[in-house]
Amino acid sequence: MSERIRSAYVHIPFCVKKCPYCDFVSYANRTDQKSAYVEAVCKEIRMTCSETAQLPDEGQTGRSEAVVPGDAGLATVYFGGGTPSLLSSDQIGIVLMQLRESIGIQQNAEITLEVNPGTVNEEDFVRFREAGITRISIGIQSFSSVLLASIGRIHTAEQARDAVAWAKSAGFANISCDLMTGLPGQTVADALDSLDILLEYEIPHISFYALTLEEGTPFFERFHGHEEYLPDSDSERDMYHILLDTLQSHGYDHYEISNCARPGFESRHNLTYWKALPYYGFGCGAASYLHTKRIGNTPDLDMYLQCMGSGKKQLSDIRTEIVEVDEKERRKEFMLLGFRLLHGVSGQEFSDRFNVRMDEIFAVELRDLADRGWIMQEADTYRLTLKGLDFANIVFRAFV
Ligand code: SF4
CATH class of the missing domain: 3.80.30.20 (tm_1862 like domain)
Structure with missing residues (x-):
């Protein structure tokens, strides 16, 4: 759920x-x-x-x-x-x-x-x-x-x-x-x-x-x-x-x-x-993440005020972007965002969320990044190394 x-x-x-x-x-x-x-x-x-x-x-x-x-x-x-x-x-x-x-x-x-x-x-x-x-x-x-x-x-x-x-x-x-x-x-x-x-x-x-x-x-x-x-x-x-x-x-x-x-x-x-958890975003230019959808509101202030100020009742009038995020994308986002945290991405949290093992789904990526010395493993958690801090953008890109 x-x-x-x-x-x-x-x-x-x-x-x-x-x-x-x-x-x-x-x-x-x-x-x-x-x-x-x-x-x-x-x-x-x-x-x-x-x-x-x-x-x-x-x-x-x-x-x-x-x-x-x-x-x-x-x-x-x-x-x-x-x-x-x-x-x-x-x-x-x-x-x-x-x-x-x-x-x-x-x-x-x-x-x-x-x-x-x-x-x-x-x-x-x-x-x-x-x-x-x-x-x-x-x-x-x-x-x-x-x-x-x-x-x-x-x-x-x-x-x-x-x-x-x-x-x-x-x-x-x-x-x-x-x-x-x-x-x-x-x-x-x-x-x-x-x-x-x-x-x-x-x-x-x-x-x-x-x-x-x-x-x-x-x-x-x-x-x-x-x-x-x-x-x-x-x-x-x-x-x-x-x-x-x-x-x-x-x-x-x-x-x-x-x-x-x-x-x-x-x-x-x-x-x-x-932690790639859902959130509401309200206002002109705001983004929401409602579990399976990423939603972007119009960045146009006039349009936002006009739509929300008029008698129209359609949220779709202010939503300029609605992207369905499938399970595969959600797993990648979990990794991409999770590596920003210095405590790293936890295998337990991953399997609780997706019912599959992180080190099976991303075995190749994790091994490659570890071989380069940019991430390290501690128990079931992977995190950036000190050296990896300077290559963080490349680490993130491995999961894009
Ligand atoms: S214009 Fe300056 S103050 Fe306004 S949001 Fe941008 S950085 Fe912040």
Whole structure:
């Protein structure tokens, strides 16, 4: 039987200004449509739930209680973007209320809000907490104002420090901060300086991502073919490994390729993705994984608002992609995503999910990757080696 859906992602596609490296679904200068958007998302939630409730294995019971007891309802909700911190706490509260009414939210659910330091003040964090947010994820990227300006971020180093301090003083214990590596002009020392500040603040969850040149972005136009203006791949790898070593020496667990956490502070929501479990995705540009289907919503904000705002009652109007995922694909996804986790892919979990042995289905791939020294076996679990961290993309491709 399929697993119940325990996670929901809500995409908030508004930004103050588009960063030149970003290819996420996000729109600048459209914040006047926030209220209409919140209404549209609530409508999508209601419609999705009445649709999935017809499917016995996938559906969740419609319910009106504010909080669902025990382990029924959503265990995680994630407001991502775009810039979700552009929503008011009241607007966040409206979406959470809709989720509670339509699906239910567990009492100890992890409810994350992504925050851009250039959009918040001290009072906002207090209000986000009152609205039900339990985890804050702050897009710091760097504590160098020069580097932040060079990548077109709207915030300064001082605003980044303020955001961290305000999140803590509002009472948030579960805080995640993102850092970026491979930025134009960035040195290993720059990356380490930013990490040191997060360690001073005792931030329990830290993510670090390399800048990538995405086609269609201004950075792609500027740097593609001119990579000499960016740190070379050896320097970028040095930044990655020194951040990692430093975090591990401070007691953080490197639980996912780009994520470290103090024990108990791993992102429960993102673990849903990495464990290839089902999740709802609501909003313009959001993706859902409903067991056998991957569903993509339109990235066109006007179309999304028009369809959800009109009298039309068809979810198919906003769904631009529906892909059936067969058993064979699901097994590959389990491996591909599972290898992102440093604790690896478990043979027991694989056979529980698919009723076949992992080392039979993927015998050739596992042997080949182990021979290259990129993965290792411990009991029935396979995981990346230290060397494999630098070849992770090739490891993933073995299962595509
Ligand atoms: S704030 Fe985030 S989502 Fe918005 S443009 Fe910048 S990187 Fe993209």
